[in-house]
Amino acid sequence: MTGPQRRALEAIQVGPKTARQVAQVLWPDSPAWQKRTRKRLGRNGALGGTMPMKAGALLRRLERLGLANEDSGWWLASWKGLQALEGIGA
Numbered sequence: 001m002t003g004p005q006r007r008a009l010e011a012i013q014v015g016p017k018t019a020r021q022v023a024q025v026l027w028p029d030s031p032a033w034q035k036r037t038r039k040r041l042g043r044n045g046a047l048g049g050t051m052p053m054k055a056g057a058l059l060r061r062l063e064r065l066g067l068a069n070e071d072s073g074w075w076l077a078s079w080k081g082l083q084a085l086e087g088i089g090a
Helices: 003-013 019-026 050-064 079-086
Strands: 068-071 074-077
Touching: 003 019, 003 050, 003 068, 003 074, 003 079, 019 050, 050 068, 074 079
Parallel strands: none
Antiparallel strands: 068 074
């Protein structure tokens, strides 16, 4: 498990979080939170819009490893994920 994967798993260990909330835990001071996703024809995108997508990709990797579960946009560590954090198993 990589460092960012471990930190994301620790973030969802304490309770369910959305991808945006996980991104805020992982990268609270990132300058990307102040960047717009698009700027054209006077239509601006969301501030920090790519940050939840990055966290979502990280969470999907954890899900493929069996370490996290998602339900309607809310993420929580699986039993296997909790064991991995404690150093038991995986």
